Structures are given as C-alpha cells and as structure tokens.
Amino acid sequence: MTRSVMRWHRSTMPSNPGPGPGGPTRIASPVIETRALTKVYPGNVTALDGLTVSVAPGVTGLVGANGAGKSTLIKILLGLIPPSQGQATVLGHDTRDSGETIRALLGYMPEHDCLPPDVTATEFVTHLGRMSGLPPTVAKERAAESLRHVGLHEERYRLIGTYSTGMKQRVKLAQALVGDPRLLLLDEPTNGLDPAGRTAMLELIGRIGAEFGISIVVASHLLGEIERICDHLVAIDAGRLLRADSITSFTMASQVLAVEVEEGLAQLQAELAVRGLTATAQQRVLLVPLGGDDTYDVIRDAVADLALPLCRLEERRHQVEELFRDEGKVQHA
C-alpha cells in the first residue's frame, strides 16, 4: 500500500511545541492525568475500566475510544460527572472538586452540531466569550480575533445558518479559543469535512499547537490525520488504556525497505533473490529486510542492471493502525 506522503507541515513543527511568540510559559507537567479511572453506568454498562494515562503538553491524539468511553472520559475531564472510582486531574486540578476551575482553563469543541442558525458568528462567539468570564469589550475583541485566526474574518457577520460545514466547524473551534484556554479538547474536528476542508482544519490545529502554545487533545477515529498532526497518541480500547506513547515511537522505522517499480516487479524479485535478498511482494511493492547499508546498493544495482523504472524506495515505517490490527475481534462499544 502506498503511504500518503503529504506531510506538509509535520516536518516544520517542533516536536514539543513551546510557548508561542510572546506567550506565557506553559508548565511541562502533564496536562491530563488519570489513575485507575472507572465509570460504570446503571445497568452495569462499563464505559471506563481502570484507565491510567498521562497526557503530556503538545498535541495528543485520543483514538479508539468509541461511543460511551470517549464521551464519558470527556465529561469526567470537564468535571461534569464524577468517576465511579479512580481519579482524574486536568492541568493540575482534580476533576471531582475543581470542575469550575478546569472549565475556565479548557476549550471544548464538541463533535456534534451545536450552533444556532439565526445568529451571526460574531454575536455567538462574543456571547460565549462572556460565558467564559471575559469582560464585555474583551469578549468582543477576542471573538473577532478568534474568528480571524480560524479564517472566518470576512464572513463573521453572516448568520451561522448560511455557513458550509467547514465554516461551522471553524466557528466551533473559534468559540473554544475565545476564552484563551490552556488546553483544547477537540472532538472529531474534521467530521463532515471534505478533503480540502480536512486539510485546512488540520493545518489550523497544527498551527494552534505550534504557534499559539496551547496544548491540544484531538479525539479522532482517523489514524492518518492523527499521525499527521499529533506528537503523542493515547489509544483506548474497551475503556482501558491500550497504549500511550509519542507518535514517533509508533511510526518507527521498521528495518524493512519498500521498493516499487513501474513494471517488472516479479523480475526484480527474482533478481534480488539471485543476489541474496529475499523480497516479499505486497500489492505494488516489494518488501526487503534491511540487512545493512549494502542492501540499498544491491537493490540499486539490481534495478539499474534490469533497466527497470524505480519510482519508490523507502524504509517502511510502522503505523498506528497496526495497533488495531493486532487484536482479532472488533469492539462492541
């Protein structure tokens, strides 16, 4: 399978985004910590089962948690419901008793539609700025700024009902930003967006993480986009932690080279075998274990001697997806 190589800005993003230009220093302790977090609903539905995880500052992807697990975790982190057992702290505050403090520091972008159609974006974001505790003029100013940062400057006086899906998602993001949060919780931010919209939204999120100095947790089902913009990943399965690590550890080089030629794949495979390399064919590519640096040269020579058109040579990287391929059964969340 060919990997999408459109990593437009991952390479330019610092791996641990520090404070933005002129922004205050953010502490390097975990932004979210849970310890044996459990939530059981009446009727014996276990949404979270002893979840212990630590989320570092930066952009973190939250993946795998579907349905009950994800929304329960978010509600607990927002201090809206107490856990059945265990503990959760957000930005150093315990969710059980400091819900209000946490909510003052958090910006939340829900997954579902939550916008009234008959107000303008400016009015709406300003009002929510007031609801975040901003004084009246500050709310107005920050609303205008937030809308500018998300790219809705020209359209901000139009009614939200006239907006496209992409614009609506951006309004949701703007209202999360208006209160100057220390942590952003984005739930499926690219929901309903077409590819161009997704790219724009992911770029925006990346920019916020890198330049604005705000830590971000992105809950998403789309592993491709998580690999693109996140520094860390938290994978949850059946209410428990599956794995939490930096993205680079998930996408480490695998010591396997992928070779693709426009034609003559079988020929090349045979030739490599003759030269002592066992190549496995996988759809359009040949996978060759990387024995040492001379593997590169053997491949190069084989291709050149056979006069084959080489269109790809790369060291295969692991993917986050492999985490989910390992288990056999599909989840029933």
Place this chain on the structure above:
Amino acid sequence: MPEAQATGVIHDLGYRSYDGPRLGRAQIVRALIWHSFRSAWGIGRGIKAKIIPILAFVAMCLPAIVNAFAVSQGNARLFGYDVYDPQLRVVVLIIFIAAQAPELVSRDLRSHVLPLYFSRPLRRDDYPLAKYIALTLACLVLIEVPLLLLYVGTIASAKSGHDVWNQTKALIPGLGVGLMWAVLVAAIGLVLASLTGRRAYATGIVAIACFLTWIVSIVLIQAEGGITSTSTGARIGGLFSPFTILDGVRIWLGGTSPGEDANPGRFGPLYGVLFVILLAACLGGLATRYRNVSRS
C-alpha cells in the same frame, strides 16, 4: 543635511493570550440573564422577533392609557392596582409566555448548544436559574410598567397630596401581586417550554396548558354557582389553574378588588400552599431537566 531614515514596523498579528481579569460565576450568570432578558423582548434579533413582545406590551398598556384619559375627564380610576384588567392580563401573559419562553429555552435545546454552556465555568443549575430570572424580569416589566402607567396617569389628575398618597398606598400591594404573577407564570412557561426543542410545539404546549386549565377552573366555578357562591365546589374550583390560584392567593392576602376568577373564602391558605407547591414543582422540574440533558 542628511535625510531622515525612512522607518517601518511590522506588528505581530499572531495569537495573543489574555492575562487580564476574568469575571466570576456571579457575573457570568448576570451576563446570561441580561442576554436572555433581551431575547425575551426580541432585542438583537430582527423585526419578526419583536412583534409579539411589543404587541403584548402595548396591549397591556392600553387600559392604563384609557384610564389616564378617563381620569382626566373626572372619572374615578377604572382599574384596581391589584387586578388591573384581569382578563386582559391573563390572555396577554399567556400569549407572551407561550411565544417567548420557547425563545429562551427551546432554541438552545434545538441547536444542541448546551454542551458549550456546560463546558464553561458555570454550574449546571446556573443555566436554568438565569433563564428563569430573565423571564421573570421580562414578565415583571410587562405587568408592572402598565401598573406604573396607571398610577402616573391617575395621579396626573390628582387633586390633592392626599389623593396621591391614597393612590400610592393602593399601588404598592398591586406591585406585589404583580411580582407574584411574574414569578409563577415565568416558572410555568419555562418548564413547559423546556420539554421540547421545537418552538412551535413548545408554544402550543404552554398555550394549551394555560388556557385549558384556566377554562377548566372557570367552568368548575361557574358550575358550582359562580364567584359569589359559597359552596365548597365554587371555593376550590379555582385550584385547577395557576391564574385562579394567583387570584385566590391575592384575595386571601387581603386583595380588595372583586375576585373575577376566584373567591376562596376559608380555603385561602390552601391557595397559598398550592401556589408554593406549584412554584417549587416548576422550578424543581426545570432544574432536573437541565441536569439530565446530556449530549456528547
């Protein structure tokens, strides 16, 4: 002589964080109350949203204006402060509540905007509380301003300071009755409207509930011989509608204008108790409604 160097500056238009003061919960709730109060009057929302509130207000003020005119011609004050124009008041209030309570609560339910409120430094109960205070204030305006107009219109043609004093003495309890009305009617309107996100349904539910109960009470009382009858049935017939309950409480507390809708007699305390129970039930229902709303 060397020319001055041309200089330029590029300003950083990047993200700015906010380190200024943040308002506490009390002020946030106040902001929400004010925002909702404006919605109740259709302010900030285009012409169509203002039609019903303005018509309601004008209709409510008409008796006061007519009275001012009549008094200036030498007639006595036409309406009591504690009942004003009873039928008109009930009808206008029902229409106002049925139209505007959904503006305050059904709209937010329909657009699923509540998670955005609840993810802010507010408590769950703050939202319904703010909406309730806002609608109560809106009803207060609708009820008390006409009373004040009535007062002003009457004392404008007053002949002596004693007259003015009499009017003032009569006005105060009237304002109190108005407060009682606002407090209960707003609670009922809100809790019923919060049942659904569809504004048309909410309006229908509120209007039908209010009108039906009102008619039921009136019919019951009539069937038992009318307001002046002393039969038990006539006395307690007024317990079946919030408007007649309000009137009953008024009379029990010493309201002097003739009871158009109820005449509780010795059942006065029962009216008082029911008033409190009904109010508590509506507010409790409202709070529970918003504690259970969960979306995402």
Place this chain on the structure above:
Amino acid sequence: MTIELRNVSRWYGNVVAVNDVTMSIGPGVTGLLGPNGAGKSTIMHMIAGFLPPSRGELTVATASDPAGRPSWRNPDIYRDMALVPERDSVYAFLTGTQFVTATAKLHQLADPDAAAVRAIALLDMADAADRKVATYSKGMRQRIKVAAALVHDPEVLLLDEPFNGMDPRQRLHMMDLLDKLGSEGRTIVFSSHILEEVERLSGTIQVVVAGRLAASGDFRAIRRLMTSRPHVFTVRSSDDRTLGAALIGRPAVTAVDLSGTGLQVRTSDYGAFCRDIAVLARDHGIRLREVQPTDESLESVFAYLIAD
C-alpha cells in the same frame, strides 16, 4: 460494465446537481469522490433508483439482466442491488437481528432468519445483534445497516460514507470486508472523504466536482495525465550534490533543489526519471537511500483536480 451513465443530468428547478455525466462502473471497488455538494449522493441515489435522471440514461446490468435496465421504477432490481445511505435510517426500537431479518423478509428470501444470521456474522455483529439498535454506537449502526444491505447477497452494493463514525478497528474490518466482496466480483461503489482509505481500497475512482465528472480511472494513471503539473520526487543519497548535478544533466529533469534534507527533483517525464535514477546512482557509485514521489498520492491528485 455494470453501471452505465450516459449524459446524465439531474436538476431541481434552477439548481443543477448533476451536469452531463457519462461514466461506467464495473466489478470491483470504485471510490466516488468529490467536495461537499458536488453531487455524489445524488448520483448514488440515481443509481439506486430513488431518483430519475432529468436527462440522459442510467442503466444497471446484473447477472439476471446482462443487457442492463434503468433502476428507476424497477423494483426487482433490488434483488441484485442494495444501498447503504449516509443518514441514520434504522428503526431504533428494533434489535439488530430483528432489523436485518425484517429486511430479509422484505426481500422475500426463502430463509430470512438464516440469511440474517449470515449477514450479521459477516459484519461481526453477532454479539450485539440481540440488543436494541438504540443502544448501538454510531459505528455499530453503520455495520448493522451494511448487514441489512448484504442480507440478500446483492451483486451491486452502494455505500454512502460507510466509515462515518467507525473507530479504527471497525474501519479496518469494514475495509477488509469490502475488499473481499469486491474481489468476489461484486460491483461496489462507495463515497468517502477519507482519501487514505479510498486509495487503499479502490482500484478506480470517479471524481465529481460541481456536478461534473472531473476524472475517472486509476488515480496513478490520472496523475500521469496531468502533464502540466511536473512530478516532484524526494531523493536522499550518500552524495546528494553529485547526484543532483548528474540529474540536472538529464533531459527529463527540469529542476533540482538541494537542501539539508535531500534533493527535490522536478521532472516533466515521470517514466524517464524512474528509468534514470537507479542507473545514474550506480554509475556514480552513489548509494540511494530514498526515492519518494511527493505528489502522487490520491490526496494530491484530488487537490489538483479540485483546483483546476
């Protein structure tokens, strides 16, 4: 070809949703792509026979009718075809089993219960099948919809945004399933915005932009056709500068960019570059570590198509 559209247009008053589209869809998995509002759902609903074309011809050929017949007003086409719509269209008060069995009965299958069990097992929903659909997560609802669509073993399967709401494991499972069904010779058409997945799953794509067919076929072949856009390759080697100098001497190469991370090579002739690179490296004794086309992905191809 199973599904044929010939000059099909669909309008609503003055709004033209689909504008003179001619396309053929055959067995295997085909991806239907396009920006929001481009007309993909409309095309799918026309193929499914829910909407007639305002103009043009639309026919569906199946084993039972190889000549092809229009799907509009042809209910027995549903023996061979199924649509999984985007919207939530399941009766929430039924259990999964009840819903799928009901669909089986509507199809007048000989043994609806067995067919339902089979379809549910195919979607790996057996454990949850006895719960009410109202208790399902979004991904599970999608799967039960697909189970209901597969209950009568249709030859043609149309899916509108089938992966919506599915978690990663469910997605992988669904992709494997569609891949399997496609390789069995069925005609599967699905629309999606997640291009990484479309790239992986479908051999051919149909790209719809503003109601018109912008491109169709294998996306790599489509990329080759975009001759006005030079191909860009990233190359890393043991001696980038020498390799770069050698490359710029080749007629196919139009530009070479040398930076700390390697070479960016622009070429107007994809095939010529591919033939040259290994030979050049060998002849100069340079070790090739990486050769990557940077804008060959479906994502890039799609962006180019939209931009034009």
